[in-house]
Amino acid sequence: MCAVILPPRDPAPSRLTYRMQRLWLTPLFRLAVLRGLPLAAVLAIPALWFSDADRRAEFAGQIADIRRQVETRPEFMVKLMVIEGATDPVAQDIREVLPLDFPVSSFDLDLHEMRRTAEALDAVETAELRVRPGGLLELKVVERVPAVVWRGPAGLELLDGQGNRVAPIETRGLRADLPLIAGEGAQRAVPEALALVAAAAPIEERLRGLVRVGERRWDVVLDRNQRILLPGQDAVAALERVIALDGVTDMLGRDIAVVDLRNPGRPTVRLAPDAVEEFRTMRRPRAGATRG
Template structure:
């Protein structure tokens, strides 16, 4: 070592020289061949630090020796790690999407924003419904679009209300949110009052004649009275006035047909038709009730009773009853002079 801090080295190479060179190497620089240095730089880019080489000399540490080291110092820390994670994550997501598992997951659990809201406690777990008479809770939930996959913040109450009011049985509806996890639904139902058959189709109608729904084999609609014919839905009040005037016979009336929009023909439970006049049908029906009470007219083999004439009752026998009547008339002896033909 001279006075200026320089150290003299022997020019010869050998075991002693190599040992001295290794002794003077900084810790972490052992085995600094070109290949190993490249690997160290790549590892440093990946993990965002210099875990393999540490320089004691700040001047050497501040001066990049090659382009790879300059690139390493310019990029943010852990950029390589994040790029690697992003690559493998993208590959995994692409594979799941191609196999349909992501679509199936979202279909079962809901869309991502709904799932995120449910994680923070904004799922729908409390639902209060009022005004249900004919409708069922499941019909209301399906129409409003409420299910376990929906989060409360993303429930559109306007759309839900409009969907509920599109139901034939719903006159009006309101939908309100109660944070963090509640919904209140109130509906005002239309009351099904009768069944209306026209042109082969059967409809459920209200008292004012408004069509509520197509008739389905639903237990809620089966007990309803039935009217048939064009314009019959607008004359329900007149039809029910006839039923009330029938007294004990009202239990046997199954349907009323408006003929030519002028008069009613009633269908009884035994298949018998009762033809009422256009004028004063209530009085004619009361007259039938008296005849039945006195003569059990409705228990006879009759398929139709015509009450359109005020001074008489015309009946039409069944085919079997008419055949029996003709046979009985042939057996009876003729009175008076014999008629030859």
């Protein structure tokens, strides 16, 4: 029996083995095999479980129940709202526009939207909300301060120093301490109106109000139906000149109906009707008079 002699084994790797060995030396490939495949296997298990719609709905319900249990814990419940810095009517308006049903979870309160709602009220300038320990919702309010009474299309209204609406009023006598403004666009020029009122302090007892004309200038209305027609530019300076002249000559105490300063280079005055008639009578020749 003769023995079969096998050829010596070639120690060189096959082409496939060589390529796999080279690929294994690649860091990205080795990371994908050692980390990526186990991670993909781990993620595949919950993905398969969540692929069922009923299981997803059941899981979402459980999460919602847990969240609600946390949100409704006693330490997160708000039981009372306190309003600071607001008068009783404004506080009542705030409670009407923020109808909260206490107790309520602090997680259900949109403080940003509640602040915007409170500041939408005419009388509220700024509002600040925060939840205090002990289930207390604190609302700090800064109210608008009325500065003038505006006679507008809707009637009498209170405006603050910037022309923002504060509240309506029924009669002028309710706020006789505030200056009266009227005319189209008067509410948009409140700062200038207040400057004119301040300049008219020496004659404030005679001041009846300001009228905006053409949305560009003011008329100062005094008692005895007197008016000072101010220019569109440098109205405060023009009014101060008139008041200074009145202090020297008592001009506004005379029978003058209008002081017209619309043209600063050519100020004019208009006599009252009675004064005009008296002036004409003085110039009319007397009956029976003879020429010299």
